[in-house]
Each structure stands twice: as structure tokens, then as C-alpha cells.
Amino acid sequence: MGSRAAERLPRAGGTYLLWGRARDHTPVRIGRLGTLTPRAGWYGYVGSALGPGGLRARVAHHLRHAARPRWHLDWLRPRLQWGAVWYVADPRRLEPLWVAALAALPGAEVALPGFGASDSRSASHLYHLPRLPAPADFLHRLRQALPDHPPLSRLTEGIDHA
Secondary structure (H helix, E strand, O other): OOHHHHHHOOOOOEEEEEEEEEOOOOOEEEOOOEEEOOOOOEEEEEEEEOOOOHHHHHHHHHHOOOOOOOOHHHHHHHHEEEEEEEEEEOOOOOHHHHHHHHHOOOOOEEOOOOOOOOOOOOOOOEEEEOOOOOHHHHHHHHHHHOOOOOOOEEEOOOOOOO
């Protein structure tokens, strides 16, 4: 996913789930958190973008390589090829609900404990799955916990040029 693809995202705040595959299986150090050895399959990362610039700014940041890594995902970014971003423009704090729904998907495993979760009670915000789940399955899990959860929006075209 190229950062230009993020221009199609709203500037409103919201919650997102980035889906990526490993480019290779070389271990990568994630700041002080530890080392992750990427595996075949999909990685799902849940984040929120409730500050200035909203979804567009935050996802654009994650889609490009960071010269100076700030977030855990910045360290992993060079090893992932983005395939999709699922998101919802909603000012509510839905990130914990999304992490729980991601963790409950069949085959989901914590990729690295504490990843992206420094301000959260969640075990991790990065999960590994053997295959990309159907968006409807994920939304179903979200609506089990929050019946009025809005529909998911998805962006797949132009996500990753590398």
C-alpha cells in the first residue's frame, strides 16, 4: 500500500486494521520490545486515529517507511507488504473492541506480546493469521459486542507498490 492510497481515506478520526504479509522471514528488532521473525500468512494490526489528521494522516504514516521509527509498527513496516486496510470513521474509542474481535478470529495468534499496546490493556495489537479473514466475519464479531457498530470501509487498491 503506497502512502498515496491513504489520500482516499477520510480526515475524520476512527479505527483501522492494516493487513500485511511478510516480504521475507528475516528477524526484525522492534525497538525495546523484542524481536519478531515474520512467518507466512497475514499480519493484522489494529490502531486508532482520533487526533489531528484522523485516519488519513495515521494510515499514511504507517504505509511509508519511517526514517526514525516512532511506533512499533514503524520497525516492522519494511518487512511487510500491505494488502488492505479496513476502517471506520467513528469518534468512539473502538480500538479495544477491534483488538478483541481480531484476537477471536479463527487461527489468530499474538505475533509479539505488547506490540502496539503500550497504552492498552490488550496483549497485543498485532496478530498473525494463516489466511486473510472475510470482512463480514470480522464485522459480525464487532456487532456481537456492539450491535450499532457501523459498516466497515475497505481500501485495497494501490496499497503497496513494493
